[in-house]
Amino acid sequence: MLEKWRTKRCSHQIGAIVEQKARRWLQQRGLQLIASNYHCTAGEIDIIMRDDTHLVFVEVRYRSKNSFGDGLESVDARKQNKLHKAAACYLFENAALNFLPCRFDVMAARPDNHTGLHWTWIKDAFTT
Numbered sequence: 001m002l003e004k005w006r007t008k009r010c011s012h013q014i015g016a017i018v019e020q021k022a023r024r025w026l027q028q029r030g031l032q033l034i035a036s037n038y039h040c041t042a043g044e045i046d047i048i049m050r051d052d053t054h055l056v057f058v059e060v061r062y063r064s065k066n067s068f069g070d071g072l073e074s075v076d077a078r079k080q081n082k083l084h085k086a087a088a089c090y091l092f093e094n095a096a097l098n099f100l101p102c103r104f105d106v107m108a109a110r111p112d113n114h115t116g117l118h119w120t121w122i123k124d125a126f127t128t
Contacts, residue, residue: 018062018117019046022107025119031056040093042085047107055100057087059125062109080104080126 023033031049038045047058059079083104091098106125112118 014062015060018109019060021117022058022060022109022119023047023049026058026107026121034097035090038086038090040086040089042089043082045083045086045090048090050100051103053101054103055097056103056105057083057090058105058107059083060107060109 019036023036026047026049027033031051033047033049034055035048036046038048045057046060049056049058087102087104091102103124104126106122108120108122109117
């Protein structure tokens with residue numbers, strides 16, 4: 001589906017499209033969008049949502065091929081550490097949300113010939 005746009009210079013555009021689709025997919029499952037593409041000196045968080053009683057920090061990964069592993073495998077300890085630090089920055093800047101327990105989810109997308117994208121959603125993928 002997205003392969004026709006696949007060039008190095010278009011990687012950010014593909015990422016933005018996949019993140020937009022991930023937001024919609026999660027919203028269809030009842031999560032409420034709080035922020036997208038949050039940036040701070042510690043890093044970036046793709047999507048921040050609320051799932052009933054939890055504040056959810058979502059990392060979105062897309063792999064057109066499994067040559068370098070799937071999207072889930074790419075969220076290694078180094079990436080998890082960056083996400084933790086970015087989440088801490090977000091909570092510092094948004095103290096009104098500090099009362100909510102936090103969760104880190106990973107959304108991995110890969111091409112699916114029938115529906116466009118196949119999603120794997122790992123709730124509470126790693127701990128703080």
